[in-house]
Amino acid sequence: MSTPRFLDLPPGVTPQKIETPQGTFAVLEALPVSGVVERWPALLTPGLTGSKEDFIAVLMTLAQSGRRVVAIDLRGQYETPGPDDPGAYTCAALGADVDLLAQGIGEGDPVHLVGHSFGGLVAREAVIDGRTRFASFTLMGSGPGAIEGRRARNGRKIMEEIPALGLEHVWHSRFEPEALAGDVSDEILAFLHKRLLTNSPTGLSCMAEQVLTMHDRTDELRQIEVPTLVLYGEHDDGWPPEAQSEMAARLGAECVVVPGAAHSPAVEAPETTAAALVRFWNAAETHYLDTRSNTM
Template sequence: MGGFAVLEARPVTGVAERWPALLVPGYTGSKEDFIAILQTLAQAGRRVFAMDLRGQFETPGPEDPSAYTCAALGADVDVVATAVGDGEPVHLLGHSFGGLVTRETVLDGTAKLASYTLMSSGPGGIVGPREHAGRTMLADLPTLGVERLWTDRLEPEAIRAGVPDDIVAFLRRRLLANSVTGLLTMGRAVLDSTDRVDELCQTGLSTLVLYGEHDDGWPPTLQAEMADRLDCDCVVVPGAAHSPAVEAPETTAAALTRFWNAAESAILHR
Protein backbone atom coordinates (compact mmCIF):
# COMPACT_ATOMS: atom_id res chain seq x y z
CA MET A 1 0.00 0.00 0.00
CA GLY A 2 1.84 3.07 -1.23
CA GLY A 3 5.19 1.31 -0.76
CA PHE A 4 4.36 0.02 2.73
CA ALA A 5 3.96 -3.69 3.43
CA VAL A 6 0.62 -4.40 5.11
CA LEU A 7 -1.50 -7.31 6.24
CA GLU A 8 -5.25 -7.04 5.83
CA ALA A 9 -8.06 -9.04 7.43
CA ARG A 10 -11.67 -8.82 6.23
CA PRO A 11 -14.94 -10.19 7.61
CA VAL A 12 -15.58 -13.67 6.21
CA THR A 13 -18.91 -12.35 4.89
CA GLY A 14 -16.97 -9.89 2.77
CA VAL A 15 -19.11 -7.05 4.09
CA ALA A 16 -17.41 -4.38 6.20
CA GLU A 17 -20.18 -2.62 8.08
CA ARG A 18 -17.91 -0.80 10.52
CA TRP A 19 -15.02 1.62 10.13
CA PRO A 20 -11.55 0.18 9.46
CA ALA A 21 -8.60 -0.06 11.86
CA LEU A 22 -4.86 0.41 11.37
CA LEU A 23 -2.35 -1.25 13.74
CA VAL A 24 1.22 0.08 14.01
CA PRO A 25 4.03 -2.04 15.54
CA GLY A 26 6.83 -1.18 17.91
CA TYR A 27 10.62 -0.99 17.68
CA THR A 28 12.14 -4.05 15.94
CA GLY A 29 8.56 -5.24 15.41
CA SER A 30 6.46 -5.65 12.29
CA LYS A 31 2.91 -6.19 11.07
CA GLU A 32 3.19 -9.86 12.02
CA ASP A 33 3.01 -8.90 15.70
CA PHE A 34 -0.76 -8.54 15.21
CA ILE A 35 -1.48 -11.78 13.33
CA ALA A 36 -3.11 -13.42 16.35
CA ILE A 37 -5.81 -10.74 16.58
CA LEU A 38 -6.36 -9.62 12.98
CA GLN A 39 -9.08 -12.05 11.94
CA THR A 40 -10.87 -11.89 15.30
CA LEU A 41 -11.02 -8.11 14.99
CA ALA A 42 -12.25 -8.34 11.42
CA GLN A 43 -15.09 -10.64 12.45
CA ALA A 44 -16.70 -7.66 14.20
CA GLY A 45 -17.45 -6.31 10.71
CA ARG A 46 -14.46 -4.19 9.76
CA ARG A 47 -11.35 -4.32 7.63
CA VAL A 48 -8.25 -4.41 9.83
CA PHE A 49 -4.78 -3.51 8.59
CA ALA A 50 -1.34 -3.95 10.17
CA MET A 51 1.71 -2.26 8.67
CA ASP A 52 5.48 -2.26 8.80
CA LEU A 53 7.02 1.10 9.56
CA ARG A 54 9.55 2.44 7.09
CA GLY A 55 12.78 0.44 7.36
CA GLN A 56 11.07 -2.46 9.16
CA PHE A 57 11.08 -6.00 7.77
CA GLU A 58 9.31 -5.90 4.38
CA THR A 59 9.06 -2.11 4.02
CA PRO A 60 12.32 -0.67 2.71
CA GLY A 61 13.73 2.64 3.87
CA PRO A 62 16.59 4.98 2.98
CA GLU A 63 19.91 5.30 4.76
CA ASP A 64 18.88 8.75 5.95
CA PRO A 65 18.31 9.21 9.69
CA SER A 66 15.72 11.93 9.10
CA ALA A 67 13.38 9.31 7.61
CA TYR A 68 13.14 7.51 10.98
CA THR A 69 12.22 10.27 13.41
CA CYS A 70 8.86 9.95 15.15
CA ALA A 71 7.61 12.92 13.13
CA ALA A 72 8.62 11.38 9.79
CA LEU A 73 7.22 7.96 10.69
CA GLY A 74 4.03 9.56 11.99
CA ALA A 75 3.62 11.29 8.64
CA ASP A 76 4.01 7.88 6.95
CA VAL A 77 1.28 6.45 9.16
CA ASP A 78 -0.92 9.42 8.28
CA VAL A 79 -0.60 8.58 4.58
CA VAL A 80 -1.42 4.92 5.16
CA ALA A 81 -4.36 5.76 7.46
CA THR A 82 -5.81 8.06 4.81
CA ALA A 83 -5.54 5.30 2.22
CA VAL A 84 -7.00 2.69 4.57
CA GLY A 85 -9.93 4.93 5.46
CA ASP A 86 -10.77 5.81 1.87
CA GLY A 87 -13.04 8.57 3.17
CA GLU A 88 -14.10 6.82 6.39
CA PRO A 89 -12.69 7.47 9.88
CA VAL A 90 -10.01 5.02 11.01
CA HIS A 91 -9.35 3.43 14.41
CA LEU A 92 -5.60 3.95 14.97
CA LEU A 93 -3.52 1.79 17.33
CA GLY A 94 0.16 2.10 18.21
CA HIS A 95 2.01 -0.63 20.09
CA SER A 96 5.04 0.33 22.22
CA PHE A 97 7.27 2.57 20.03
CA GLY A 98 4.32 2.61 17.64
CA GLY A 99 2.52 4.65 20.29
CA LEU A 100 5.22 7.32 20.15
CA VAL A 101 4.93 7.33 16.35
CA THR A 102 1.14 7.36 16.10
CA ARG A 103 0.73 10.24 18.53
CA GLU A 104 2.54 12.30 15.87
CA THR A 105 -0.15 11.18 13.41
CA VAL A 106 -2.89 12.17 15.87
CA LEU A 107 -1.37 15.56 16.66
CA ASP A 108 0.05 16.63 13.32
CA GLY A 109 -1.62 14.50 10.65
CA THR A 110 -4.67 15.04 8.48
CA ALA A 111 -6.14 11.52 8.39
CA LYS A 112 -9.73 11.21 9.60
CA LEU A 113 -9.58 9.25 12.88
CA ALA A 114 -12.38 7.54 14.82
CA SER A 115 -10.34 6.59 17.89
CA TYR A 116 -6.83 6.15 19.21
CA THR A 117 -5.34 3.27 21.21
CA LEU A 118 -2.00 3.31 23.02
CA MET A 119 -1.05 -0.33 23.58
CA SER A 120 1.86 -1.00 25.95
CA SER A 121 3.20 2.48 25.33
CA GLY A 122 3.99 5.48 27.49
CA PRO A 123 4.03 9.24 27.75
CA GLY A 124 7.66 9.61 26.66
CA GLY A 125 10.85 7.59 26.37
CA ILE A 126 10.82 4.06 27.73
CA VAL A 127 12.10 3.45 31.26
CA GLY A 128 13.08 0.49 33.41
CA PRO A 129 14.78 -2.73 32.26
CA ARG A 130 13.98 -2.13 28.59
CA GLU A 131 15.65 1.27 28.74
CA HIS A 132 18.88 -0.36 29.93
CA ALA A 133 18.63 -3.06 27.25
CA GLY A 134 17.96 -0.43 24.59
CA ARG A 135 20.93 1.72 25.53
CA THR A 136 23.19 -1.34 25.56
CA MET A 137 21.95 -2.38 22.12
CA LEU A 138 22.49 1.09 20.66
CA ALA A 139 26.01 1.21 22.08
CA ASP A 140 26.91 -2.19 20.62
CA LEU A 141 25.11 -2.11 17.27
CA PRO A 142 27.57 0.12 15.36
CA THR A 143 30.52 -2.14 16.22
CA LEU A 144 28.88 -5.57 16.34
CA GLY A 145 26.49 -5.17 13.42
CA VAL A 146 23.00 -6.65 13.28
CA GLU A 147 24.00 -10.25 12.54
CA ARG A 148 26.44 -10.55 15.43
CA LEU A 149 24.01 -8.79 17.73
CA TRP A 150 21.48 -11.46 16.85
CA THR A 151 23.88 -14.42 17.07
CA ASP A 152 25.72 -13.36 20.23
CA ARG A 153 22.86 -11.92 22.26
CA LEU A 154 19.31 -11.94 20.95
CA GLU A 155 19.13 -15.51 19.65
CA PRO A 156 20.48 -17.07 22.90
CA GLU A 157 17.98 -14.96 24.85
CA ALA A 158 15.11 -16.21 22.67
CA ILE A 159 16.21 -19.82 23.02
CA ARG A 160 16.51 -19.52 26.81
CA ALA A 161 13.00 -18.07 26.88
CA GLY A 162 11.67 -21.18 25.13
CA VAL A 163 10.70 -19.48 21.87
CA PRO A 164 9.84 -22.17 19.25
CA ASP A 165 12.42 -22.78 16.53
CA ASP A 166 10.21 -21.51 13.70
CA ILE A 167 9.58 -18.24 15.54
CA VAL A 168 13.31 -17.86 16.29
CA ALA A 169 14.00 -18.27 12.57
CA PHE A 170 11.38 -15.64 11.74
CA LEU A 171 12.75 -13.21 14.32
CA ARG A 172 16.23 -13.58 12.84
CA ARG A 173 14.98 -12.98 9.30
CA ARG A 174 12.97 -9.96 10.41
CA LEU A 175 15.78 -8.33 12.39
CA LEU A 176 18.31 -8.77 9.60
CA ALA A 177 15.88 -7.18 7.14
CA ASN A 178 15.71 -3.96 9.18
CA SER A 179 17.58 -0.83 8.15
CA VAL A 180 20.53 -0.36 10.50
CA THR A 181 20.11 3.41 10.21
CA GLY A 182 16.46 2.93 11.11
CA LEU A 183 17.31 0.75 14.11
CA LEU A 184 19.73 3.35 15.45
CA THR A 185 17.48 6.37 14.90
CA MET A 186 14.27 4.71 16.09
CA GLY A 187 16.12 3.26 19.07
CA ARG A 188 17.17 6.72 20.18
CA ALA A 189 13.58 7.91 19.81
CA VAL A 190 12.30 5.05 21.98
CA LEU A 191 14.69 6.14 24.71
CA ASP A 192 14.55 9.91 24.46
CA SER A 193 11.08 10.95 23.25
CA THR A 194 9.45 13.80 25.15
CA ASP A 195 6.08 13.69 26.88
CA ARG A 196 3.23 14.92 24.62
CA VAL A 197 0.29 13.74 26.71
CA ASP A 198 -0.92 17.26 27.46
CA GLU A 199 -1.19 17.89 23.72
CA LEU A 200 -3.12 14.65 23.21
CA CYS A 201 -5.58 15.80 25.87
CA GLN A 202 -6.53 18.71 23.65
CA THR A 203 -7.55 16.59 20.64
CA GLY A 204 -10.88 15.36 22.04
CA LEU A 205 -10.28 12.05 20.26
CA SER A 206 -11.74 8.95 21.94
CA THR A 207 -8.69 7.21 23.44
CA LEU A 208 -7.87 3.87 25.08
CA VAL A 209 -4.79 2.91 27.08
CA LEU A 210 -4.30 -0.88 27.07
CA TYR A 211 -1.42 -2.85 28.58
CA GLY A 212 -0.53 -6.18 30.15
CA GLU A 213 -0.57 -6.50 33.91
CA HIS A 214 3.07 -7.67 33.83
CA ASP A 215 4.36 -5.14 31.26
CA ASP A 216 8.15 -4.88 31.48
CA GLY A 217 8.31 -1.87 29.18
CA TRP A 218 6.73 1.27 30.53
CA PRO A 219 5.64 0.34 34.08
CA PRO A 220 1.91 -0.40 34.42
CA THR A 221 1.64 2.35 37.06
CA LEU A 222 3.04 4.89 34.58
CA GLN A 223 0.58 3.79 31.89
CA ALA A 224 -2.30 4.02 34.37
CA GLU A 225 -1.20 7.54 35.24
CA MET A 226 -1.12 8.39 31.53
CA ALA A 227 -4.71 7.16 31.20
CA ASP A 228 -5.69 9.36 34.12
CA ARG A 229 -4.04 12.36 32.51
CA LEU A 230 -5.87 11.60 29.26
CA ASP A 231 -9.11 11.02 31.17
CA CYS A 232 -9.68 7.99 28.97
CA ASP A 233 -10.59 4.32 29.15
CA CYS A 234 -7.92 1.99 30.53
CA VAL A 235 -7.78 -1.79 30.10
CA VAL A 236 -5.31 -4.04 31.94
CA VAL A 237 -4.94 -7.41 30.22
CA PRO A 238 -4.55 -10.25 32.78
CA GLY A 239 -1.54 -12.50 32.28
CA ALA A 240 -0.02 -10.39 29.52
CA ALA A 241 3.30 -8.56 29.53
CA HIS A 242 4.52 -6.16 26.83
CA SER A 243 2.74 -7.76 23.85
CA PRO A 244 -0.95 -8.34 24.71
CA ALA A 245 -1.83 -9.08 21.08
CA VAL A 246 0.53 -12.08 21.23
CA GLU A 247 0.20 -13.11 24.88
CA ALA A 248 -3.58 -12.72 25.32
CA PRO A 249 -5.05 -12.30 21.83
CA GLU A 250 -8.70 -13.10 22.58
CA THR A 251 -8.90 -10.77 25.59
CA THR A 252 -7.10 -8.04 23.68
CA ALA A 253 -9.28 -8.36 20.58
CA ALA A 254 -12.45 -8.30 22.68
CA ALA A 255 -11.35 -5.12 24.48
CA LEU A 256 -10.46 -3.39 21.22
CA THR A 257 -13.73 -4.36 19.57
CA ARG A 258 -15.75 -3.03 22.52
CA PHE A 259 -13.84 0.24 22.49
CA TRP A 260 -14.03 0.71 18.72
CA ASN A 261 -17.74 -0.05 18.59
CA ALA A 262 -18.42 2.40 21.43
CA ALA A 263 -16.32 5.11 19.75
CA GLU A 264 -18.24 4.67 16.50
CA SER A 265 -21.58 4.78 18.28
CA ALA A 266 -20.59 7.98 20.12
CA ILE A 267 -19.60 9.70 16.86
CA LEU A 268 -22.68 8.56 14.94
CA HIS A 269 -25.06 9.69 17.69
CA ARG A 270 -23.63 13.14 18.26
Protein backbone atom coordinates in the same frame (compact mmCIF):
# COMPACT_ATOMS: atom_id res chain seq x y z
CA MET B 1 10.98 -9.45 22.94
CA SER B 2 7.66 -11.20 22.45
CA THR B 3 7.07 -13.63 19.62
CA PRO B 4 4.03 -14.18 17.41
CA ARG B 5 1.79 -16.95 18.70
CA PHE B 6 1.88 -18.56 15.25
CA LEU B 7 3.08 -17.63 11.78
CA ASP B 8 0.43 -19.34 9.62
CA LEU B 9 -2.04 -16.71 8.50
CA PRO B 10 -5.63 -17.22 9.65
CA PRO B 11 -8.59 -17.15 7.23
CA GLY B 12 -9.20 -13.73 5.75
CA VAL B 13 -5.64 -12.47 6.39
CA THR B 14 -3.34 -11.83 3.42
CA PRO B 15 0.02 -10.09 2.82
CA GLN B 16 -0.33 -6.93 0.75
CA LYS B 17 1.63 -3.89 -0.37
CA ILE B 18 0.29 -0.36 0.00
CA GLU B 19 1.70 2.37 -2.22
CA THR B 20 2.04 5.90 -0.77
CA PRO B 21 3.86 9.06 -1.88
CA GLN B 22 6.55 8.08 0.67
CA GLY B 23 7.04 4.59 -0.78
CA THR B 24 5.68 1.06 -0.53
CA PHE B 25 4.63 -0.41 2.81
CA ALA B 26 4.31 -4.12 3.58
CA VAL B 27 1.11 -4.95 5.45
CA LEU B 28 -1.10 -7.78 6.60
CA GLU B 29 -4.70 -7.10 5.64
CA ALA B 30 -7.58 -8.82 7.42
CA LEU B 31 -11.13 -8.83 6.08
CA PRO B 32 -14.29 -10.48 7.43
CA VAL B 33 -14.55 -14.03 6.14
CA SER B 34 -17.99 -13.10 4.81
CA GLY B 35 -16.39 -10.37 2.73
CA VAL B 36 -18.86 -7.81 4.10
CA VAL B 37 -17.23 -4.70 5.62
CA GLU B 38 -19.76 -2.76 7.70
CA ARG B 39 -17.66 -0.74 10.13
CA TRP B 40 -14.74 1.69 10.01
CA PRO B 41 -11.27 0.24 9.36
CA ALA B 42 -8.34 -0.06 11.76
CA LEU B 43 -4.59 0.50 11.39
CA LEU B 44 -2.16 -1.32 13.70
CA THR B 45 1.40 -0.01 14.24
CA PRO B 46 4.09 -2.29 15.75
CA GLY B 47 6.90 -1.66 18.20
CA LEU B 48 10.62 -1.05 17.79
CA THR B 49 11.93 -4.56 17.05
CA GLY B 50 8.54 -5.90 15.98
CA SER B 51 6.58 -6.07 12.76
CA LYS B 52 3.08 -6.58 11.40
CA GLU B 53 3.33 -10.26 12.36
CA ASP B 54 3.04 -9.31 16.04
CA PHE B 55 -0.69 -8.78 15.43
CA ILE B 56 -1.39 -12.12 13.69
CA ALA B 57 -3.16 -13.59 16.70
CA VAL B 58 -5.75 -10.79 16.85
CA LEU B 59 -6.30 -9.97 13.17
CA MET B 60 -9.05 -12.46 12.37
CA THR B 61 -11.06 -11.63 15.52
CA LEU B 62 -10.78 -7.90 14.84
CA ALA B 63 -11.83 -8.31 11.21
CA GLN B 64 -14.79 -10.47 12.15
CA SER B 65 -16.26 -7.43 13.86
CA GLY B 66 -17.03 -6.19 10.35
CA ARG B 67 -13.85 -4.27 9.59
CA ARG B 68 -10.88 -4.08 7.31
CA VAL B 69 -7.87 -4.29 9.63
CA VAL B 70 -4.36 -3.47 8.42
CA ALA B 71 -1.15 -4.19 10.37
CA ILE B 72 1.97 -2.55 8.97
CA ASP B 73 5.74 -2.67 8.97
CA LEU B 74 7.06 0.81 9.65
CA ARG B 75 9.52 2.35 7.22
CA GLY B 76 12.83 0.46 7.45
CA GLN B 77 11.19 -2.34 9.44
CA TYR B 78 11.25 -5.96 8.20
CA GLU B 79 9.55 -6.03 4.76
CA THR B 80 9.12 -2.26 4.31
CA PRO B 81 12.27 -0.73 2.83
CA GLY B 82 13.78 2.44 4.24
CA PRO B 83 16.56 4.88 3.37
CA ASP B 84 19.91 5.41 5.10
CA ASP B 85 18.85 8.91 6.14
CA PRO B 86 18.49 9.04 9.96
CA GLY B 87 15.90 11.81 9.55
CA ALA B 88 13.49 9.28 8.05
CA TYR B 89 13.17 7.50 11.42
CA THR B 90 12.11 10.24 13.81
CA CYS B 91 8.72 9.74 15.42
CA ALA B 92 7.46 12.76 13.49
CA ALA B 93 8.60 11.36 10.12
CA LEU B 94 7.18 7.92 10.87
CA GLY B 95 3.98 9.53 12.13
CA ALA B 96 3.62 11.29 8.78
CA ASP B 97 3.83 7.85 7.15
CA VAL B 98 1.00 6.69 9.40
CA ASP B 99 -1.06 9.68 8.28
CA LEU B 100 -0.65 8.71 4.62
CA LEU B 101 -1.49 5.07 5.28
CA ALA B 102 -4.56 5.95 7.36
CA GLN B 103 -5.84 8.34 4.71
CA GLY B 104 -5.48 5.66 2.04
CA ILE B 105 -7.01 2.91 4.15
CA GLY B 106 -9.91 5.06 5.33
CA GLU B 107 -10.93 6.25 1.85
CA GLY B 108 -12.85 9.09 3.46
CA ASP B 109 -13.91 7.26 6.62
CA PRO B 110 -12.22 7.76 10.02
CA VAL B 111 -9.73 5.06 10.98
CA HIS B 112 -9.18 3.39 14.36
CA LEU B 113 -5.46 3.74 15.14
CA VAL B 114 -3.53 1.38 17.44
CA GLY B 115 0.12 1.85 18.39
CA HIS B 116 2.07 -0.80 20.29
CA SER B 117 5.09 0.27 22.38
CA PHE B 118 7.33 2.48 20.18
CA GLY B 119 4.53 2.31 17.61
CA GLY B 120 2.37 4.13 20.16
CA LEU B 121 4.80 7.07 20.20
CA VAL B 122 4.77 7.09 16.39
CA ALA B 123 0.98 6.86 16.15
CA ARG B 124 0.64 9.62 18.75
CA GLU B 125 2.51 11.95 16.40
CA ALA B 126 -0.06 11.23 13.68
CA VAL B 127 -2.93 12.02 16.06
CA ILE B 128 -1.39 15.25 17.36
CA ASP B 129 -0.32 16.61 13.96
CA GLY B 130 -4.00 16.90 12.98
CA ARG B 131 -3.59 15.86 9.34
CA THR B 132 -5.91 12.87 9.62
CA ARG B 133 -9.32 12.30 11.19
CA PHE B 134 -9.10 9.26 13.45
CA ALA B 135 -12.10 7.38 14.82
CA SER B 136 -10.16 6.41 17.95
CA PHE B 137 -6.64 5.99 19.28
CA THR B 138 -5.28 3.12 21.37
CA LEU B 139 -1.94 3.20 23.16
CA MET B 140 -1.03 -0.47 23.71
CA GLY B 141 1.85 -1.07 26.11
CA SER B 142 3.08 2.45 25.37
CA GLY B 143 3.89 5.26 27.75
CA PRO B 144 3.97 9.05 27.98
CA GLY B 145 7.66 9.57 27.18
CA ALA B 146 10.93 7.65 27.03
CA ILE B 147 10.83 3.92 27.78
CA GLU B 148 12.16 2.80 31.16
CA GLY B 149 13.83 -0.09 32.98
CA ARG B 150 15.22 -3.22 31.35
CA ARG B 151 13.90 -2.32 27.92
CA ALA B 152 15.58 1.07 28.12
CA ARG B 153 18.90 -0.63 28.87
CA ASN B 154 18.40 -2.97 25.92
CA GLY B 155 17.51 -0.02 23.71
CA ARG B 156 20.75 1.76 24.58
CA LYS B 157 22.75 -1.35 23.73
CA ILE B 158 20.94 -1.69 20.39
CA MET B 159 21.62 1.97 19.58
CA GLU B 160 25.32 1.60 20.44
CA GLU B 161 26.05 -1.87 19.05
CA ILE B 162 24.33 -1.82 15.65
CA PRO B 163 26.53 0.92 14.10
CA ALA B 164 29.71 -0.59 15.56
CA LEU B 165 29.10 -4.33 15.36
CA GLY B 166 26.12 -4.91 13.05
CA LEU B 167 22.78 -6.70 13.22
CA GLU B 168 24.23 -10.23 13.19
CA HIS B 169 26.19 -9.51 16.34
CA VAL B 170 23.10 -8.06 18.02
CA TRP B 171 21.15 -11.18 17.06
CA HIS B 172 23.69 -13.60 18.53
CA SER B 173 24.44 -11.58 21.65
CA ARG B 174 20.92 -10.45 22.57
CA PHE B 175 17.96 -11.66 20.56
CA GLU B 176 18.90 -15.30 20.02
CA PRO B 177 19.62 -16.06 23.71
CA GLU B 178 16.33 -14.45 24.74
CA ALA B 179 14.40 -16.43 22.12
CA LEU B 180 16.07 -19.69 23.16
CA ALA B 181 15.32 -18.97 26.81
CA GLY B 182 11.67 -18.59 25.77
CA ASP B 183 11.76 -22.07 24.23
CA VAL B 184 10.39 -20.90 20.87
CA SER B 185 10.04 -23.31 17.96
CA ASP B 186 12.68 -23.59 15.23
CA GLU B 187 10.21 -21.96 12.83
CA ILE B 188 9.75 -18.88 14.99
CA LEU B 189 13.48 -18.71 15.76
CA ALA B 190 14.21 -18.62 12.03
CA PHE B 191 11.55 -15.95 11.54
CA LEU B 192 12.94 -13.76 14.33
CA HIS B 193 16.46 -14.07 12.89
CA LYS B 194 15.28 -13.14 9.40
CA ARG B 195 13.16 -10.26 10.71
CA LEU B 196 15.98 -8.66 12.68
CA LEU B 197 18.51 -8.93 9.86
CA THR B 198 16.05 -7.50 7.32
CA ASN B 199 15.60 -4.31 9.33
CA SER B 200 17.41 -1.17 8.21
CA PRO B 201 20.40 -0.88 10.60
CA THR B 202 20.14 2.90 10.43
CA GLY B 203 16.41 2.72 11.05
CA LEU B 204 16.62 0.39 14.03
CA SER B 205 19.42 2.39 15.66
CA CYS B 206 17.59 5.69 15.14
CA MET B 207 14.27 4.32 16.36
CA ALA B 208 16.03 3.04 19.50
CA GLU B 209 17.35 6.55 20.11
CA GLN B 210 13.83 7.95 19.65
CA VAL B 211 12.24 5.59 22.18
CA LEU B 212 14.98 6.48 24.66
CA THR B 213 14.64 10.25 24.31
CA MET B 214 10.97 10.92 23.51
CA HIS B 215 9.47 13.67 25.65
CA ASP B 216 6.05 13.53 27.29
CA ARG B 217 3.31 14.77 24.92
CA THR B 218 0.35 13.69 27.03
CA ASP B 219 -0.95 17.22 27.52
CA GLU B 220 -0.84 17.85 23.76
CA LEU B 221 -2.64 14.59 23.05
CA ARG B 222 -5.35 15.50 25.57
CA GLN B 223 -6.18 18.56 23.47
CA ILE B 224 -7.11 16.34 20.51
CA GLU B 225 -10.74 15.32 20.66
CA VAL B 226 -10.42 11.64 19.80
CA PRO B 227 -11.64 8.73 21.96
CA THR B 228 -8.53 7.22 23.54
CA LEU B 229 -7.85 3.85 25.16
CA VAL B 230 -4.77 2.96 27.22
CA LEU B 231 -4.33 -0.83 27.20
CA TYR B 232 -1.43 -2.70 28.78
CA GLY B 233 -0.47 -5.99 30.40
CA GLU B 234 -0.49 -6.21 34.17
CA HIS B 235 3.18 -7.31 34.08
CA ASP B 236 4.41 -4.79 31.48
CA ASP B 237 8.20 -4.38 31.70
CA GLY B 238 8.45 -1.48 29.25
CA TRP B 239 6.67 1.50 30.73
CA PRO B 240 5.61 0.68 34.30
CA PRO B 241 1.88 -0.11 34.62
CA GLU B 242 1.48 2.73 37.11
CA ALA B 243 2.94 5.20 34.59
CA GLN B 244 0.47 4.05 31.95
CA SER B 245 -2.41 4.25 34.42
CA GLU B 246 -1.41 7.79 35.35
CA MET B 247 -1.17 8.70 31.66
CA ALA B 248 -4.71 7.40 31.09
CA ALA B 249 -5.95 9.55 33.97
CA ARG B 250 -4.24 12.64 32.56
CA LEU B 251 -5.82 11.94 29.18
CA GLY B 252 -9.26 11.26 30.60
CA ALA B 253 -8.95 8.00 28.65
CA GLU B 254 -10.41 4.57 29.23
CA CYS B 255 -7.87 2.19 30.78
CA VAL B 256 -7.80 -1.60 30.33
CA VAL B 257 -5.32 -3.83 32.15
CA VAL B 258 -4.89 -7.24 30.49
CA PRO B 259 -4.50 -10.00 33.11
CA GLY B 260 -1.48 -12.26 32.69
CA ALA B 261 0.03 -10.22 29.85
CA ALA B 262 3.36 -8.39 29.86
CA HIS B 263 4.58 -5.98 27.18
CA SER B 264 2.78 -7.50 24.16
CA PRO B 265 -0.91 -8.15 24.96
CA ALA B 266 -1.78 -8.94 21.32
CA VAL B 267 0.66 -11.87 21.50
CA GLU B 268 0.29 -12.92 25.14
CA ALA B 269 -3.49 -12.53 25.56
CA PRO B 270 -4.93 -12.15 22.06
CA GLU B 271 -8.59 -12.91 22.73
CA THR B 272 -8.82 -10.56 25.71
CA THR B 273 -6.98 -7.86 23.78
CA ALA B 274 -9.11 -8.23 20.66
CA ALA B 275 -12.35 -8.19 22.66
CA ALA B 276 -11.30 -4.96 24.41
CA LEU B 277 -10.42 -3.30 21.11
CA VAL B 278 -13.67 -4.30 19.39
CA ARG B 279 -15.77 -3.09 22.32
CA PHE B 280 -13.90 0.23 22.41
CA TRP B 281 -14.12 0.72 18.63
CA ASN B 282 -17.85 -0.01 18.58
CA ALA B 283 -18.45 2.47 21.41
CA ALA B 284 -16.36 5.13 19.66
CA GLU B 285 -18.37 4.72 16.45
CA THR B 286 -21.70 4.86 18.30
CA HIS B 287 -20.61 8.01 20.15
CA TYR B 288 -19.47 9.65 16.91
CA LEU B 289 -22.72 8.90 15.11
CA ASP B 290 -24.85 9.99 18.09
CA THR B 291 -22.91 13.25 18.36
CA ARG B 292 -23.25 13.90 14.65
CA SER B 293 -27.00 13.27 14.65
CA ASN B 294 -27.46 15.64 17.60
CA THR B 295 -25.72 18.46 15.72
CA MET B 296 -27.67 18.08 12.48
